[in-house]
Amino acid sequence: MKNFILTLGLLLTLTSSCQEKKTQKKMQATKTEKFNWQDGSSCPIGYPIEVYRGGFEAEDGTYVSLQAGTDNGQGGWGDPGTGGMSSGIKTVPNRLNVQWVAYAENCVYEINTEIDYDKMVKYFKEGYQESLVFFNKGGKYEKETYTYIVVGYAPGGAVYIWLAGSGKQVEIGRYQGKKVVIPQAEIDKLDGFEKLMHQKGESERIMNNPKMVPPEVREANKNKPIPFGLWDTYRERYSWRPIYLVQREGSAFDSRLEMFNGEFEEQFDESLRKNEYTKRAVPKRINFGWRDKTGQNYSGTLDFDQKEIFDAFAEIFKDKPNGEAEIELRVNIPNNFISAFIKGNGKEIGINIKTKVKVFEARSKY
Template structure:
């Protein structure tokens, strides 16, 4: 009997200790601080304005005026938080659709915490590696009530998740101030869509008399297995950094962390890039050296319809294809040709806009 009582006592003590340990671990997680700024974004040509709400638990307002930043970009911010948000509770006005949407949902706060904890590595101008943190959490609002959340830091933006809002009707309540009444003013709403500082004239003309492309921003999130490759002619060599902006709003840089600080340009160097499952690119920037050590940089901004169609065609018969997006610099370092290659196909990308710069730097 005494042995039995002793065993029960030990079991109860162990259970209490485990419960106390779990409580301490939970409190540690809840009190861990990560400084970040809340902001929101919307696609070009489809401005929105938050009517009420923001990130929730803790509450961080997204009432920041009319959004014009562009899909996945960081907009304005008025406050800083050090606690991980648990959800979204927002009502917003979609000017192009002339309606309100609302959302109240939990967001992937565990992924947010993980990204805060991990951060990412970047190579600075000195060539030394340094740790960088995410310092924005972005809520993106697209037509149809589509909501996407990203985290952003220096030269890197990572998607957290996609959520769905609901269209609602709001009748103008009494007692509103002069600005709040504008939400219900048809002249004001129309004026926002015609304001060239909010919707550039080129975008207005492009979208004129066209239906809103519902579903487009979900199609941006489709990912394929591909990698960029680079051909530098006439004995030129790649630099260590490639920057990619993707249609789904993500952004990152490929850097070879084993890249040596050059003392001799003739060092044999090739950037090692792996196949990655990722969205279709919006733009790609990279730099290279000619055989004399002259540094050049180039950026290719894709025509959205062309690059989208190219990926659709190449992956039509086999979704698991591994493809290369090849960037080939001409002999005089003044022009870049682009091809999407894979599954026995080669598709020339000819409608992109590009810039090539010759740097003052020379190795």
Template sequence: MQYKKYTQQLFLLMLLSAQQASCKQQIKEKTMAIEQFKWEESTNAPLGYPAEVYQGGLELASGGFVGLFHGTIPGDNGWGSPGSGMSSGAKTLPNKLDVKYLSYAENQFYYANCPIDYDKLVRVFKEPLQRRGAMGNLLADHFDQVNVGFAPGGVVVVWASGPGHRVEIGRYQAEKTVIPESEINRLDGAAHLIFEETEVERVMHSNSIIPLAVQAANKNKPIPFGLWDSYRKKYHWRPIFQIQQEGKMRDFSFTYFNGERNKYFYENNIQSTKNSELFYQEVQDSITFAIPSSIGFSWFAKDSRKYSGYFRFNEQEIFQAFHKLCASDTTTHIEMLIRTNIPNSYATVLLRNSQGKEIALIQHDDEEFFQIKR
């Protein structure tokens, strides 16, 4: 009887072992079947409203996990601009966000536990990108970052980023949460800092995290809840360039208040109208864009000398202009006319709608807002 019982136990162990091996193989095959991309994670916050991830990160479609704890997020490069990650390499893309973070300006913790539009993320990562090489030639490139932005009010936005491009994948709502005292008490000194009032005060008054000018501008003002959602509104508009004296347009790029970005190269789909206005076939009226925060562009003069220009738009001014030109009709088409002068030392920006109404955007002498280089 003992021998028979031993044989049965051995058989069950062998069967269980075979099932476990089969299960592991299936998991391995499933993971390998999910397409992998070379990318790294990144975090972002609006300037003046720093955040910090306390716990969690991105869950991958393969079942893996990428943490988003990178310390205090200052947002010094603008809403949507990615920072540096720590997990570069080939892996599957994320399909879920599971993260707890602190909004320093509110001294409030939030918890985001929501699915990410995985199919959209995959489609975007499969889109080919280009960048201009050191010799001026166009080189193939690709999206290489998944950036997560944390704004006051529990606003969380995920972007896919690559050279010259950022695409919003989705906007998500985090809920207010309270970290239990029992959990806080178990933390060591470094991890415990985020829960101390003195640390919150230090971060909000640190010039290296929030520039003094921004601190002064925000002083005694309420947190502009809803601002980052207003950035996401899109309009039917396109840029049109007028280069004088038979000059030739080269490349241009737009960064938008919603954190997205586009870059265009003159080799791709450039068209010319009879009155020398230049635009790109890709930028059609049927496509909507958020309001731009800045534009960079370059052109060649008749003598082949290269020039480049940069505008950083005044937020209040350009939003008011778009609202006046569109009124309540979001289907109104708007053109942004960028016109260089004959000496190639200056450029003007004019907005006009399909009814012929025009608004010139004021050019600031400060190089922070406007510059022409050659």
């Protein structure tokens, strides 16, 4: 009986060990999905950064360096710029391990954290319909997927990750780095640009370089404290949708919504017809196309003033944070101007005083 019990215990242990190994292999297998993507980096304009060490790490040992020179942020928050050096079919990373120089703060930050692998894989697989592809032979819009994994570095060590494609960009998550000091002994062994970025006076040189920080941006930020936490406020989401009002039987046929948090999306065909309320960040820019009853096409772009539109959203949703609102875009009769209003929760606020509006008329009809 004693031998039987010992044998049974050994079998149970071996079985448990085998099951555990199978589970571990299964978990590892679920974190080795591959897609065609390129790395990209972003920072707010006026707050240039440069990656000193590190990059993306994947479960299967794949590593993608994020060293790509100084990023000046002039493409806009969330824009991947020209991308990094690595493009092709690669494993989706599950970890970010990076040290970077924040020139505006004259310091180095470090982050070593798990990132949302499952969310990225989900988005890669879902993809999106791309309006620029138009129709394929089957009479349906082509499905596209994301081509960039973008890392955004904001003042204070805040780090953001997006998936970006030509027709859509979505946020994956927000992470927090910490300040570190690179030992002088390590700096002394460096060569070239790696050593230069740690030299005394280099931060000042970068901040005074007009190619890194445009003079008008430097002047606007002069004697002002760094707005730590500002980029977190951009992530606040509200349930809203755009409404396009075109006079004299005209109608909108496509649009592009760009948000302050770095996300953007396109509306066309079915998505434009449905035009559902969606939890989105506050819009930074809306561009849309419309045609009049004669077939003449027009395009309009509205660049919203940050304070004006954030104040309007705060007022609209002050009493009903979970309410819904519409941004009503009204095209005038001559088709040469667009007025904007936010309506919802029993309120209506115009956002026209500081909004920059541009309207273009197509040369031909469609």
